[in-house]
Amino acid sequence: MCPFGEGSVQRSFLTNLTTTNFAGLLSQHHEYKTLGTGKEMIANMKKDLAKLREWIA
Helix, strand or coil: CCCCCCCCCCHHHHHHHCCCCCCCCCCCCCCCCCCCCCHHHHHHHHHHHHHHHHHHC
């Protein structure tokens, strides 16, 4: 329950995924206990989405 890159979801996962024949969709799921609510949580989700886009670029 932390931002991408600070827990079990690391860039290496996506790097390894590109070495396979994976052709499916990626989904982003959030469960933040300490990263705010409302506008603060939306801002944190946007940060994670930006990180995900950076990793898959």
